[in-house]
Amino acid sequence: MDADLLPQEDGEVELKGSSIIAAIKASGVEFILSVPDIVTSGGLLRPISRDPAFKLIRVCKEDECIGIASGLSYCDKRALTLIQHTGFLNSINAIRGVAVEYSQPICMMVGLLAHDPTTTPRNSPRYGVRIIEPILEAMGIPHHLINEEADCTKIRPAIEDAYATSHPLALLIGRRPSAS
C-alpha cells in the first residue's frame, strides 16, 4: 500500500479531502502547484491529479511554486501551492521576496508533516512544526489551521481575501484529509 493511503493517525476526528477540494474550487483556483506532501498526498493531491477542473503543475522544488503563482497572478489566474512544511521552510526567501515584499496573492496549503493533530502546531512535539506559525507571524502572513471539517469553511474567504487585497496566505493542514 502506498504510504499516503495508510490510515490517519487519529481516526476520531474527520477531515474530508473532498470538502477541502470543494472549497478550493469555490475559491476560483485553477492551478495547483505542488511538490508531494505525505499529509495531503492521498486526500488532496491524488484526487486533484484526476480532476479535470484543475491544472496540476508538478514542480521540482517548492520555491518554484512561488514564482509560478506570481506570474499567474499577473494574468488574473488563481493558483494554490500545495506543499509540506519542510518545503515551506525551504522557500522562505522566495516567500519573503515575492509574496511578502511584492504583496502578491500567493496562497499556500501546507501539510504539517509528522504533526500530532490532537495538539496545536505551536505545541507540537516536532520542532519543525512548532516554528511554522511564529515564522508566518514574523513575516506578517495570515494563516489558518485546517484540522477538522468545520475548518474547511475558512478556506474560501481566506483565498478570496488574499486575491482581493493582494497578500500571501498559508492554510496549514493539521491532519491527513481522508480520500473521500
Next chain:
Amino acid sequence: MMKRDQCFRALARHVSDEIVVATYSSAVDWLELGERALNYFSVGAMGLDSSHALGLALGRPDRRIICLQGDGSLLMNLGCLVTIAAAGPKNLVHFVVQNGTYEANGSHPIPNAGIEFAAMARAAGYAHVHEFSELANFEQQAGHVLKQDGPVFATLHVERSKPLTYDYANLYDPARRAALKAVLRGIQGRQAS
C-alpha cells in the same frame, strides 16, 4: 564572444508585444533599451525568474514570454528546467546569459563557468535548444528562435560586462508591476501578433 547588451539589442529588434522577464544584470541591460509596460523584473529572489516566466506562459498562452536569465540565477533553480519542460508551454523562450560569474554580487565565478546549460535543457526535454557565441549568428537567428514552438532554450555565451549600476528601487518599483497588470488586463483575449 558576445556582449550581453549587443545580444539584447539584436533581440529587441524582434520584440513587440512579448512579455520580457529579466532579473539583475539582464534587467539593467534590457531596461537600457527602453521602458515598456510588458517588462517583468523579478528581482528579490534570485533564480525564480524562469519560474515567474513559466507562470506567465501558463496564464497567457496567447502571448509569448521571453525570459532573460543569468547563469548564476539559473544555477539557483536548475530544477526549473525539468518543470518547464514537463509543463511544455509553447509560448516560452528561455535564454540563459552565460558569463561565468555572479556579476551582480561582485563578479565572483560560478562553480563551473563551463557548465553546459544547453545540454541540460535538452536532457530535461525542451522542444528546441540553441547555443550562440557569435553575434552575427545570433543576429541572424534571433527572430527564428523567438518564433519556434516552445519551450525553447538558448544559451548566449557572453563576456563579463563593464560594472553596472543596480537601481533596485527603480527595478522593484510597484508601479511597474501595476502597469504590467493593467496592460495585460487591457489586452486580455487579444491574439499575439
